[in-house]
Amino acid sequence: MHNYIPISVFKHVTKHQMSKVVIIGNYGSGKTSLLNRYVSDNFNPDVPVTIGVEFTHKEHDEETKLILWDTAGQERFQSMNTSFYHGVHAVIFVYDVSNMESFYGLNQWMRNYRACGNMDKSVAILLGNKIDLERVVSKEDALGWAAKHKMCYEEVSAYTGENVRNAFSMIVRQLDTLPEVRENKQRLKENLSKSDRCCY
Secondary structure (H helix, E strand, O other), rough: OOOOHHHHHHHOOOOEEEEEEEEEEEOOHHHHHHHHHHHHHOOOOOOOOOOEEEEEEEEEEOOEEEEEEEEEOOOOHOOOOOHOOOOOOOEEEEEOOOOOHHHHHHHHHHHHOOOHHOOOOOOOEEEEEEEOOOOOHHHHHHHHHHOOOOOEEOOOOOOOOHHHHHHHHHHHHOOOOOHHHHHHHHHHHHHHHHHHOOOO
């Protein structure tokens, strides 16, 4: 993971639609491991604890680059302010299916998102991580929480990699429902077409 760099730094070097995605949830829910699995397809059992906010990025496909913000899950970091959510396109809520406290903690993270985020200009999904472990949170309860907050839901394992790619593909599909993302993709296609014509 890397320290924060403004998303604008990438704009002159990419032909992708860049979407800011933040991943939130309680400490120990496996957020950093989930991102490592998605970005690098590896799992480090000794991954260091995230302090504050870190970021990484990945080109998901030919059109989309995700700028991924990883957040500390400790209680003292739960009061994320509006600057953290500024320009965000997607929020990933993560809990540990083997830890009931992490599931209950989703309510506090949702209150924070509602208070500081722009729910009209972003999408949110729920991921249940660590399905390789013994479950204590029922899938029915998780689906109920997701439905209550009008989110899609997926279960994943950062340890085995199960469903991780599918989960992020679901995020990209959700991003495509945002007018800003659709407009940016169309503009990029038009600019690329103009650039190609200049070569003849």
